Amino acid sequence: MIFTNLIEANLKTNTIGKYIEYYTQLVSTNKEAWEIINEGTESGTLIITDNQISGKGRNSNEWKSKSGKSLTFSLIYKPETIPIEKIGIFSILTGISVLDGLKELNINGSLKWPNDIILNNKKVGGILCEAKIQKTNIEWVVIGIGINVNESKDDFDSGLVKKATSLFMELGQNIQRERVIASVLNNMELLLKRFENDPINFDISNDWNKYCTHNNKKVSFQKNNVIHSGIFKNITNDGSCIIEVNGKNMHYSGDSIYDLQILI
Secondary structure (H helix, E strand, O other), rough: OHHHHHHHHHOOOOOOOEEEEOOOEOHHHHHHHHHHHHHOOOOOOEEEEOOOOEEEOOHOOOHHHHHHOOEEEEEEEEOOOOEEEEEEOOHHHOOOOOOOHHOOOOOOOEEEEOEEEEEEEEEEEEEEEEEEOOOOEEEEEEEEEEOOOOOOOHOOOOOOOOOOOOOHHHOOOOOOHHHHHHHHHHHHHHHHHHHOOOOOOOOOOOHHHHHEEOOOEEEEEEEOOEEEEEEEEEOOOOOOOOEEHHHHHEEEOOOOOOEEEEEE
């Protein structure tokens, strides 16, 4: 069970996590978030469950979590006059917030564009951001986060155990999940405030470069079911990646390419 009072005790935010909706079981925290938005809610509301039955990741992939051991939660965010071109920045902001939060708990990880949280070269978490658009601006954003916290090796399917890990597996000790989520949310509010102050000119590259380990490395990726390769250079201010392909810097959004793999 997750104790919301322990989350609240560790929160240092003004709006994020002000309202917490906790469920022992949900089909999907993102799905529940959209239902709550349609019923009427406030920006900063947190949806969290101890048992997510059918979580999803990027490109409709399934996100598997272990009841009582994983963290699966979604944050409802209503931005102020943010153009739709900036939608890709939310996955980047969230990834940085997760790693900033884990770092405060003496856990050091890295990011793989656009939404993978990596620990010792294995995936420990993922992000799924969804948005509702009103004309040319973003009206609502649902930020879904899944983190493997206290899973053991036996909790992963045989196909996942070679590429997935948990905080427990890497550190050798159980981690209080409430502290993890509070630390992540504290850092997320700080980053979102910076973004809101000047969304058009907001530069995330320095924050990204703290955690990205594949800048200037050879990568492969798929676009229109064709595999391409190039050199991953950096990200743009809208969260797109810059990959040098055949000597030209190409910009790709998170929904235009998939299956990014680091080759070197």
